[in-house]
Amino acid sequence: MSDGTGSRGHHRPSLPGAGHFEAIETTEHDPAVLAEAAERAAFALVRGARDQADDELVGRVVHLADTEGLETLADLWSGAAPTSLAGVLWRLYLLRTWVYADPATAAREFDRGRALAPVAEAISGVEEPPGPDEVRVLVDSVLSGVVVGDFADTLFRASAFARVAAAGRAQEESVSGSSYSSDLSAARLLTLAEQLQQAARLELAGDLG
Template identity: 60%
Template sequence: MSETPSHRRPVMPGARHFEDLVGPDDMGDPSERSEAADRCATLLVRGAHGTDDEEVVARVIRLAETEGLEALADLWAGSPADSLAGCLWRLYLLRTWVYADPAAAAREFDAGRRRSPVHEVVAGVVDPPGPDEVRHLADLVLRGVARGDFADTLWRAAAFARVVSAGRAGAEGFEDPSGRAAYHSDLSAAKLLRMAEQLEHAARLEDDGKLA
């Protein structure tokens, strides 16, 4: 039996294809850009949901790498935190930060686990977690966009950000044995905590069927 249109797996959009998907005239006026961002986010999250196609899953995970974080920022960075587009921006920003310095992310995640109870959604990592483990965890979170329950994806990302924020807050002024200052980025402890709170709020909306 042939697949019905409602169950046909969509082609995953990349940033290079966003303009074709939404139309070239949709990317000028701010209100039209916002509408275009929402439309693309809906295609990515709702269209890919439940897929078992590993190629599609891999493309979701590496979208920021293949298309550029700047391209995603142009599309989603200004979207509200309680929207699909805003959630996607925070998920990709979090993974990009982890990949920028996985050793520091692992150190701060481990420190955060000792300061703050670890929610079950980030349990299961080795003790202590290393760079490979935190990269894998970041990939698992984004994998949920295509394969799992989106609310669970948001809860996992929020828990990870909350734990790392606790570790980062305790590392202020730290220097490693080589004398180098601790890794710092635009995602400060306060910003990570705020991101965690925003993702938790979005997860509640998704649980209630109100996230769009």
């Protein structure tokens, strides 16, 4: 265990935490300053920890919305372009928060949408049969890909999951004539899927900033 004197051969990568977000909140609300801070935090999460990631670090990233609060992440990242790292992270955490808020509905919508989007279903990687536990595991697995694995693949999987769920939600609404109370409509969920897919393509091309 390190004694803090710098004797280790490498340093543990920093991760935006409470102090980081509090520092941002106490700055003057200059849009340019906030946007720069948002991008720095996103870069630290996505690009800064890949070569030294461990289970603890992955867990901190997966549960960032739980520890910092979705409203804090919204203040930081929701205004960022969907083709930026900050905008991508906001969409990933929004997707996870929705699934955790109502996993039974997420699983039902995904199950209903599978026949309508079979290719996307295969890409998403949800375990069979897709129940509440399976969709929670899927979104946690996707978010772990922020710091381990291939980031483009992470975005493609998230996009595929959202696309299948959107198809299922639209089908459910057409059958029932009404929708359940949710932050995301079928159309918005589909838009989220398309934005994540575009970001994945940019990542493959090396153009996701």
